[in-house]
Amino acid sequence: MLRQNGLSCQSSCKIDLRISAKRMGLLNKVEVLKGRKRGSKRDPEANKQLLIEATLDTIADIGVTDTSVSRICERSGLSRGMIHLHFGGKDNLLTAAAQHFSAQYYAEMDRMTDLGSDASPEDRVMAVIEADLSEALLNPRSTKIWHAFRGIASSHPGIARYSSTQDHKLVETLRLAFKEITQENVRDSILVDDATAGTLALLEGMWVNYLTDMQGFSRRRSVDLIRRFLCGLFPGKFKL
Amino acid sequence: MLRQNGLSCQSSCKIDLRISAKRMGLLNKVEVLKGRKRGSKRDPEANKQLLIEATLDTIADIGVTDTSVSRICERSGLSRGMIHLHFGGKDNLLTAAAQHFSAQYYAEMDRMTDLGSDASPEDRVMAVIEADLSEALLNPRSTKIWHAFRGIASSHPGIARYSSTQDHKLVETLRLAFKEITQENVRDSILVDDATAGTLALLEGMWVNYLTDMQGFSRRRSVDLIRRFLCGLFPGKFKL
DNA sequence: GTCACTAATGGACGATCGTCCATTAAATGT
DNA sequence: ACATTTAATGGACGATCGTCCATTAGTGAC
Known part of the structure; x- marks a missing residue:
């Protein structure tokens, strides 16, 4: 204007x-x-x-x-x-922008996954997945920004701090839910770790798919795909 | 020097x-x-x-x-x-570099997955996974370059062509293998698509994990994680 | 209204950007 | 041997980069 x-x-x-x-x-x-x-x-x-x-x-x-x-x-x-x-300086602004973007993501994620405390662990996991793939979080603007920041993170320490999904409350949310699901089978703590890391990895992959081909991307199919993988990991749970 | x-x-x-x-x-x-x-x-x-x-x-x-x-x-x-x-000009050099990098990746991938034609589909899938996570393909240099290119791809059409894992022979290799695995169960063609897309998504996620934390990354654990997910998708197959 | 103070401006600055080309050097043809 | 062609050089060029600061404008205290 x-x-x-x-x-x-x-x-x-x-x-x-x-x-x-x-x-x-x-x-x-x-x-x-x-x-x-x-x-x-x-x-x-x-x-x-x-x-x-x-x-x-x-x-x-x-x-x-x-x-x-x-x-x-x-x-x-x-x-x-x-x-x-x-x-x-410009660098500090970029870092502040990365921080703001990250904070916005997690705030919106929290808002969308604020189920009642009586929600089943399966529902809580699926809420995270559906939130992450919803239009509010996964859209052209956010994907471009996210990958742009990640692309320069390794040469920009200030931004690297905000380019990881791995050290946030989100991880613990998933881990706790998966732990509840496997509670009868406590001996297998690696299963919980794998389910958590695998879910986040699948979500990462979905974001890349979205960035690469926004037209051909389907949120529903992506959610179903991840659900299918989780259903395989936890037989009987995560049924459609 | x-x-x-x-x-x-x-x-x-x-x-x-x-x-x-x-x-x-x-x-x-x-x-x-x-x-x-x-x-x-x-x-x-x-x-x-x-x-x-x-x-x-x-x-x-x-x-x-x-x-x-x-x-x-x-x-x-x-x-x-x-x-x-x-x-x-610089732009064309960048595009050529992206192309070269992509070609090198797929050449090495081909070399490492050149199993005999009598190999089981499970072995062929695992060969792709192990190759993608091997030090030859997944190392500090390649991860940084890969994500750097992806980060600028959306504003650089020439590079975008080489920033996707989704339109290459690799996809067909996986799809064919998964199809063989499910051949007795032909009615479920979406399973094959999901297994293919999911495997690639998991691999993407592993690359991100590696970029984010190279010290804490374990190739063996990552391979096992993906195998576990596939084992869940195809019960009885992909056993350790 | 005056004063002190802070927010905000926009141009100056040197450095570096990517492009282009006149020139030089090497290889090839005759 | 010389002429022609092609590869390679490195500096000139204007544009733009990010930083900095002298100046102006707005705000609140008195």
């Missing part, structure tokens, strides 16, 4: 129009989002969020490689100095 | 040393590798390969984001103009 305004008017008024358009449009939106008191035109915390969101959107749109400071600021409608001001 | 020479000598002789070192060292190596006729100092094909290899090494070392034309040339010991000369 900003760019369109800038391009469509003559050069003499370009700067004025861009500034006023930015000011009005974005700040009003921010005010609504954050509930900031009316008339205030400054809100550092909201701008930090704006930058993080713009970073994620830019990565999803044009890829990490082409995500530059200028591009992020352009999209957020804020000035170029803002990144250094609030984050101290 | 080039850089060390450049740094360790004085500035007056820097250029001469670098050139002579590059000429001697690299060309002799290339001659040995390619069997080029003695005394020849030009070999465009070898240089293309040299650039591709240098590209992959650079990506594995410092990540795609920092992989620039200068860095690639520095590592290969060739001049900066070479990339434009042989590939017409």
Whole structure:
């Protein structure tokens, strides 16, 4: 929107129009989002969020490689100095974006798997799987961002911290559920570990399938596939 | 090695040393590798390969984001103009590198799964799994490169073509084997599809695990995990 | 209204990016 | 031996990178 305004008017008024358009449009939106008191035109915390969101959107749109400071600021409608001001540099912003993205994922995952405490372990496992493959978590934007971050994680320690599914509450949720399922058969603790790791691995694979071919991807079939594998691991459980 | 020479000598002789070192060292190596006729100092094909290899090494070392034309040339010991000369630009070189990497993977996979034609379908499936998780295919370099390419694939169509495991001979190998296993039970064609897709998904997940935590990764445990899942899918088969 | 303070701006800066090409060097043909 | 062709070089080029900072604008205290 900003760019369109800038391009469509003559050069003499370009700067004025861009500034006023930015000011009005974005700040009003921010005010609504954050509930900031009316008339205030400054809100550092909201701008930090704006930058993080713009970073994620830019990565999803044009890829990490082409995500530059200028591009992020352009999209957020804020000035170029803002990144250094609030984050101290591009790298820190990227790390903050990865953290925010990860936190958002787990928050939404928690929300979607908040079954009653009387839910069977099978239902809890399936809830995790269905949540992970739901449109809220698995969509074009999130897959692109997720894999982009993972792709640069090994050369970017700050991001690596948020590129793993393996060290979160989610793992314990699954492990506990599988433990309950096998409780009569306690001798086999490796089964629980394998079921947990295997389920997460299958989900990873599904995300890759989605990234590779979004058209041909079917959430239902993917859920059924994983259920089928779990049904094999725990005969009698996870029946359709 | 080039850089060390450049740094360790004085500035007056820097250029001469670098050139002579590059000429001697690299060309002799290339001659040995390619069997080029003695005394020849030009070999465009070898240089293309040299650039591709240098590209992959650079990506594995410092990540795609920092992989620039200068860095690639520095590592290969060739001049900066070479990339434009042989590939017409950086993007084409990256695509060629992705293609080469993919081809190398499948060549090695073929080599390692070349069992006799009397091998059981179970053995053929397990051969694919063990090959994919072997050190020859799954190592720090290959994982970093693989995920780096996948991370930029969605914004780089040329690379996307080589970032999928799903449209290759490998899929048919697995599908055929699983079909043989279920041949008495022909009515269930989805089982074959699920087993194929699930196995590949599990392997994807194992690669991610390896990338995320190379120290804690165990090839044997990963193979056993997948075998366990398959054993559940096909009761009686894939026994330890 | 004035003052101190912080948020925000946008341009300056040197470094590096990828591309391109005039030049040099090597191989080949005659 | 010389001419022709092709491989290879390395610097020039403008664009863009990320960082930094002098300046402006908004806010709250008095």
